[in-house]
Amino acid sequence: MSFSIWGSEQEAKPLSKSLQSLVGKVVGNTTPRPAPALAEVKISECALDAAQLEALEAICGAGYVSTEREQRIPRARGKSYFDLLDWRVDQVIDVPDAVVAPKSNEQVLELLQWASKSSVAVVPFGGGTSVVGGVSPLRGRFNAVISLDLTRFDAIEDVDSISGEATLGAGMSGPQAEIALAEHGLQLGHFPQSFPYATIGGFAATRSSGQNSAGYGRFDEMVASMEVVTPQGIMTVGDAAPASAAGPDLKELFMGSEGTFGIITKVRLKVHPIPEAKAYEAFVFPDFASGVAAVRAVEQHKTGPTVIRLSDEIESATNLTSTDAIGEQDTAAPHGCLCLTMYEGTREHVASRHEETRNLLLEMGATSLGEAPVRKWEKGRFGAPVLRDALLDAGVLCETFETATTWSNVPNLKKAITAAVTEALGEGNSVALVLCHVSHVYANGCSLYFTILGAQDEAPIEQWRHAKLSILRAITEHNGTITHHHAVGTDHADFMQQEVGQLGLGILRAVKDHLDPQGVLNPGKLLP
Template identity: 40%
Template sequence: PAERGVHEMTLTANFPVPDEAIHRDLVSIVGEGGVSARRLDRLAYARDLWPGSILWMRGGKVPYLPSFIVWPEETEAVSQILTYANAHHLPVVPFGAGSGVCGGTLPLHGGIILDLKRMNRIVAIDRNSMTVTAQCGIMGECFEEDLNVAGFTLGHFPSSIYCSTLGGWLAARSAGQLSTKYGKIEDMVIALEAVLADGTVIETRKTPRSATGPDWKHLLVGSEGTLGVITTATMRLHPLPQARIFQAYRFPDVPTALEAIRATVQYGVLPAVVRLYDEVDTALTMTALGAEDLSGNLLILVFEGGREIVALEHELTARFCAERPCEDLGAGPARHWWEHRYDISYRQSEILSNEGMVLDTIEVATVWSNLVNLYDTVRKALSPIVTTLAHFSHIYPEGASIYFSVIGHAEETTDEAYYRKIWETAMAACLEAGGTISHHHGIGYSKAPWMAQEHGTLMGVYRRVKDALDPNGILNPGKMGL
């Protein structure tokens, strides 16, 4: 009989009956409690947090279903599962916590969802070297809390930290809210252990750097499970900050604020948080976070680290801002942002639960000399069809990321057609303006159509690497434009 709730949904496809022989073979590897073919489990793993799949679910559609969910607890089990899947040409989709927003874990060809969350141990902390080795299924907030108890921080704080894993961060090339100081996930990784499609376990050396040919770990970081399954990682650590200073400024326009930011970081000052909200984003986002009486182009700054360094960074940044027209708002707005910095991500379901409403985020990036052009081009293209707000973050001496949020209602077409139009418009504008189509959310399924334009002839190189490492094409098929 149908399990409660499942039979009430109108699905675009029936639940295929899982192969009992495959089920038995998987149980022989991970045990009865390590495999599920239950309909509710298969339904739960049929999507991630990509808004496109949420629109499907809102309409009662579940186009893609896995046959099995498998929970390994050690690398050896991952190796055995992939060896088996490769021999039987079974698709395998590596799964962290399902918080991705690009459809990266959609089981487009059925098969196995390989959920790594039971591989959640910190293996070792090397205090002298300030590194940590951990299994990649560990949840982000749990990982950070355990490191804090030991006196360290990873410095990686994505908005999804409560519902994402170390492996997911590495696979999707993640960036956190404090990335201007601590770097992105690729800057933090020292070494990796991973399993290839044929079950081969590979491990890179734990060294700060080497000049011994290609850096193999960076072949896997950002490949979203298409080249291998990352199982363990050794990461750089930082001491817990001794001090933290909050500061906010209001600027008359975006270009003036960006010039202040550019001058600051190119001088060598790297605040932990640098976020510039344009007027629309200030009005909508900060109000949604409970901040009152804020308007204009709002710059949020947070400095943290050693006391003397933090004080000097704050002083120097204040000097660069004061050289341009702006209003010193003190610590209040930045402190409020800090206390509520994860809240906005959990407000999206309130909007997407309403019929006809569409909401998504589009994060692009470019160099300083092109940043205002990219901002203006994408906004101009999107504004006629959807409400568009933006903030600038993830600052580099060479450029920055622009994080567009779009909110609209499908008036004259279906939700899905309207959603596709938004993305087609945004990606065309970004590529026309010379930006990259993704700064830190990755590619997955949703942005795959634009990978050839992003990479040109290098997509052929990527396909050859894929064919060499995964000739049967079992690893996360249909993603990344492959």
């Protein structure tokens, strides 16, 4: 993946005519702010001396410690709007002093113990798709910082197809994992939009949730156990048995710990047979409220779609679910809210789940649009983020964020967030287009995922920081979570006390102090 954009340069796409016209209408004139070439980026000096680099090489092996720009620059930022803007604003970028790639638990342990003795911070790096500042190379109170790349944990260790479990290396990307499992007729079914680049370890470290979560659950629900290396030792967390009552579940401590408690090196996952059949159907609802009521009914009656998503009126009208047609008049759902559903499983199950879900949705006010809109969405679903790069190059403010709440609070929270972002950007005369959808559902509530488009002002980082603060305040004041699946990183850390309370924060700090007494693991992330 290229350092300053989503995906590779070959995947980059110019803005389509329809998207240009949408931007022109909503945002007005903008000043282009293109990303620099790698050779033009100004970076921080390497703070490690020759003896330290030698020590690192003795641990990881020759060729697995690098201080080259080509290695350090791509590991300096994730893929949030802040991260992508950082490259586009002329400044010296703080990059990790070295990139190291250990290959075994023993090497990781030795590395963490060396870092603890040598006052060097360690930032675990999976796919680098964090959108919350999770991989930023913060030094904290240390002299130097290294990026610990998990790439060499890339093997499928063992597969128990009778029990439906497989152990995967934490550095395997989404596609690597699915290809390896497919050889055994198995599938994980975790498809976040970052699937092409994000890794198994990253999914666990951030409690990721994929687009098929209605069918297969969140990533944390797929984890049976994990191998974790901390400066204090190597451990396996989670149950060898399918369930256990032996006290609190320790794997929960590491899920969502964002590299601050330990390095996840292997994950034992619950997997299932590759589905035999699929079915698709899209619907339109007259408004968001009736759509939300219907999606809730589907989840509470457990009629069983694998994917269910509902766009609000503005997202439906801008055609956001169809990458190549964003901004075109949506002929499928011109007035109303688009709802996409997909079903996977055996032929009989797919047929019965589809029928039961469709009957319920129709009863609750939906009109069927057939299968074409869902097929289009499925085809383009990993491609949309590429468009953000073109928008940023053109000087457009474009970011996404998410939260979750109970069904009864959905209207209240959506209204509060929309008002907060519109007001915050409006103060600087940047009109904001606020799009929203529901894409992860639970019996008691759902996530709300927002996409924002606006005009960048002359200080775009400060502009978005101000807006983001207003959004987080609106979320915490209106009973949302600060993150449903993007995690905390640096961007949400100041709101962790509101999220878990002072006592809760104390528990997390006590765990950190026990496992990482010198505090070298990912300083500045998760914990304020």
